Structures are given as C-alpha cells and as structure tokens.
Amino acid sequence: MIQAVIFDLDGVIIDTAHYHYIAWKRLASEFGITLTPAHNELLKGVSRMRSLEIILSLGNIALSQEQKELLAEKKNTWFVEYIESIRPEEIFPGVLDLIQNLRKRKIKIGLASSSKNAPRVIELLGIARDFDTLIDGTMINQTKPDPEIFLLAAHRLGVDPTHCLVFEDAEAGVEAARAAGMKCVGVGQPSQLGKADKVIAHTGDFNLNDLNSL
Numbered sequence: 001m002i003q004a005v006i007f008d009l010d011g012v013i014i015d016t017a018h019y020h021y022i023a024w025k026r027l028a029s030e031f032g033i034t035l036t037p038a039h040n041e042l043l044k045g046v047s048r049m050r051s052l053e054i055i056l057s058l059g060n061i062a063l064s065q066e067q068k069e070l071l072a073e074k075k076n077t078w079f080v081e082y083i084e085s086i087r088p089e090e091i092f093p094g095v096l097d098l099i100q101n102l103r104k105r106k107i108k109i110g111l112a113s114s115s116k117n118a119p120r121v122i123e124l125l126g127i128a129r130d131f132d133t134l135i136d137g138t139m140i141n142q143t144k145p146d147p148e149i150f151l152l153a154a155h156r157l158g159v160d161p162t163h164c165l166v167f168e169d170a171e172a173g174v175e176a177a178r179a180a181g182m183k184c185v186g187v188g189q190p191s192q193l194g195k196a197d198k199v200i201a202h203t204g205d206f207n208l209n210d211l212n213s214l
C-alpha cells in the first residue's frame, strides 16, 4: 500500500526545466556549443555542477574548478532572473487536485528537488503548505541518480521507502527512486523514462485507481 507520494519539482509540478534549459543553452553558446533538447535530457535532475561538466564535455573543454564555479554561478544568476516571473497559474493542470485527493486518502506528501532554488520556486507558487516535507538541493550530499534525496524524504515523512511513490520527469530521478526501493511514475516520454513503473505524459493524467497497482 502506498502511504506517501514524493514529487520532484522541475518538470513535474512546473516547467522550470525550461528555464534551466534556456540558461544552460545561453552559457553553452558562449563556448560554441549548441545545446539540443536531447542533451538537455541528460541535465534533468542532476546537480548544477554535474550539468556544467556534461555540457563542457560536449565541447571537449577542460576548465579549472574555479572557472567552473564561476560559470555555474553565471548560469544560476540567469536562472534566478528567469524564475522571478513565475506565478501560481503556471502549476501544471491537475497537480493541486491530485495532491488534495491524495490527502483525502491520508497519503503523506513530500517534495524532493535537486534544485537549490526549490525554496524560492515553492514560495513564488505559494504551495509550501501542501507538503508534509520539503527537501531541496541544499540538504543532500549526493545528487540523483543517488537515492539519498528520496530516502531523506521518506525518513522525514516517517514512511518506509517500499510504501513510497515518486513522480519524476528525469531519467536520473527515475533511477534514484528505483535505487531507493520506491515505486515511480515517469512524467514524459516512455523512450526516456522506461525504467519507471508507469509513464504518463502529464502529472495531472495520473489515475488514482492505479495508486496501489503499480
């Protein structure tokens, strides 16, 4: 029986994944690298520094740690500018209804985002009180696909990982959920999220009747 549902943020609750993409694309272009949507799939769910290293490897570019930290900060400054305009209306359709319906079934609700900007996004969306626990990128040592973030969320919720269900849009996130011993619904394309127990196109498409039969 599922006793807790843990949501990823970027790409599951709101399309901040798009803002990450355009900020990385802008940075990559400064190195003559054309970032494509296919490359972007590799960046979803992984940390800021790991994302930068993946991009630099596309252009066979080697930089010092200090240079990489400056570039990661530059990308983050752009990302923070982009997200300041986000509004509660941008929450994906059906997400808040899904959370309310889970609550009615006494299911605990968690958020597990690799993003260090997740608290600001949650504040702008006004949804902090919808979650029993909020885990962000500042609270973990290992980024997805490591299971640390989901295990911490389950611990905070007081639910055994085997009774948790994760919603994820990133391949690295699906792997992290499975490594944590949790069920996982992939949000996106089956070709990218094939390791999930079920793949749906949009978070709001989830049928609650499927909750305990994944």
Ligand code: B16
Binding pocket: 008, 009, 010, 011, 017, 020, 043, 044, 045, 046, 047, 048, 051, 076, 112, 113, 114, 115, 116, 117, 118, 137, 170
């Ligand atoms: P930041 P999620 C992840 O958030 C994003 O998917 C990923 O693209 C990003 O690099 C990572 O957060 C770190 O974000 O630079 O804001 O700390 O999908 O786990 O909610």
Ligand code: MG
Binding pocket: 008, 009, 010, 011, 012, 017, 044, 045, 168, 169, 170, 173
């Ligand atoms: Mg995501």
